Amino acid sequence: MNGNPIGYKSKAFCLFFIFLFLVSCTKIDYHEVENPAYLRVFNNLNYEVNLGDKGLLVPYLTMLIDPEFDQNGIPVKAAIVGDFLDKRARYAAPYPTHSAGSTKRNNPEYPGKENVLVGPIINGFDLSSWAQIPSGSHRIVFYFRPVNDIPFFQLSDDLKKNIAAEGNYDLKDREIYTLHVVQKDFKTKENGLLLRQENFHKLPFSDSSVYLNFYNMSAKGFSTSEDRKPNGMITLTDGIKDEMNVYLSLYPQETTTYTVETALPGYHARFLQPLYRDTEEATVSDYFSFPLFADSTKTITTNMVQQVTFLAPGLTFIEMGIGGTNMPKGLCSHLSFYGLNELVQLPGRGNSARFPSMFINTHSGLNNPKSFPAVNTIEVVNGEAYLTTIQRKFDPPIYK
Numbered sequence: 001m002n003g004n005p006i007g008y009k010s011k012a013f014c015l016f017f018i019f020l021f022l023v024s025c026t027k028i029d030y031h032e033v034e035n036p037a038y039l040r041v042f043n044n045l046n047y048e049v050n051l052g053d054k055g056l057l058v059p060y061l062t063m064l065i066d067p068e069f070d071q072n073g074i075p076v077k078a079a080i081v082g083d084f085l086d087k088r089a090r091y092a093a094p095y096p097t098h099s100a101g102s103t104k105r106n107n108p109e110y111p112g113k114e115n116v117l118v119g120p121i122i123n124g125f126d127l128s129s130w131a132q133i134p135s136g137s138h139r140i141v142f143y144f145r146p147v148n149d150i151p152f153f154q155l156s157d158d159l160k161k162n163i164a165a166e167g168n169y170d171l172k173d174r175e176i177y178t179l180h181v182v183q184k185d186f187k188t189k190e191n192g193l194l195l196r197q198e199n200f201h202k203l204p205f206s207d208s209s210v211y212l213n214f215y216n217m218s219a220k221g222f223s224t225s226e227d228r229k230p231n232g233m234i235t236l237t238d239g240i241k242d243e244m245n246v247y248l249s250l251y252p253q254e255t256t257t258y259t260v261e262t263a264l265p266g267y268h269a270r271f272l273q274p275l276y277r278d279t280e281e282a283t284v285s286d287y288f289s290f291p292l293f294a295d296s297t298k299t300i301t302t303n304m305v306q307q308v309t310f311l312a313p314g315l316t317f318i319e320m321g322i323g324g325t326n327m328p329k330g331l332c333s334h335l336s337f338y339g340l341n342e343l344v345q346l347p348g349r350g351n352s353a354r355f356p357s358m359f360i361n362t363h364s365g366l367n368n369p370k371s372f373p374a375v376n377t378i379e380v381v382n383g384e385a386y387l388t389t390i391q392r393k394f395d396p397p398i399y400k
Helices: 005-024
Strands: 036-043 061-067 073-084 129-134 138-146 161-172 176-183 191-197 208-216 245-253 268-278 288-291 307-313 330-338 352-354 360-366 367-373 375-381 384-390
Touching: 036 073, 073 138, 161 176, 161 191, 208 245, 208 268, 245 288, 288 330, 330 384, 352 384
Parallel strands: 036 176, 208 375, 330 352
Antiparallel strands: 036 129, 061 073, 061 138, 138 161, 176 191, 208 288, 245 268, 245 307, 307 330, 360 367, 375 384
């Protein structure tokens, strides 16, 4: 008998195994979005619910875009669903947050962990943290939902009635939007939406500068209330006043004290702008910039410390002192930015809230790491401050 029957059977078995492997693999089919708009959503309802808060619902949300209702007004389906929308994280990283290995269903933003078609790179800016949705007119409704693992439409009808906020919007083709759920009035607990049409991708930004802008989206009456509920606040327990002046200081990473003598030349308490509380207008704030290598001793990578100070009008650094430890509450607050994608402790600044750097250090080309500028938004909401960083395109790493 010619041939090798054992080898033939082994080969056939291998081919059959490969076939089973291929057909068993799962994949997510993304349907192309024609004429998309790009949408990112944050839940800024950062209050804590205590036993004495009668009628105050836990700020855990479901977003429905273009919902449909039954005869009783209960939503039964929607064109787009963003479920398990938790309070936003202090740091919105410049890359999608749907990382592998996460077993929790709560989502710190939309799209976040959702497996949806995301934005491309536009004019050098990475939009992978924005979801593609059809442009045009949309009704967007946010519902309070229980903190559990049950999808929204599987909840009982009585748990699908509590609207947190809603609005109707016309989203333009290829435009970039950030939607915020906010508390508009701290006393009445009125909520609302702010839809911001971003413009960073249209501005003539330099490739050698880091950019930042600011918003105070705190609720009316928060800063003057005696019931601010600081237990859940981390960065700015007492909030800031409805009008503040914003200053920027830069320091070399090696320094252990933060004074006019140790600041980088020209970057101690540099005045940027007045900042006003606003939960009504969604216009884009002006961007400010500083050189990526303001520390001239660095050329490829830098870890300089960036410090933002909010100071009440009429006060100066000389009068109040940069430390601010003895200042009346809410008149002076510091935010410090340092390190790579981690919250770090800075020496000599115990009262300063800490964030990752406003630029990106990563492996690119043969350099590991290399520093790249980014576009940053700093938002104050009641007793918290938040940083959102937008990544710019850079060369992939080269491994020797």
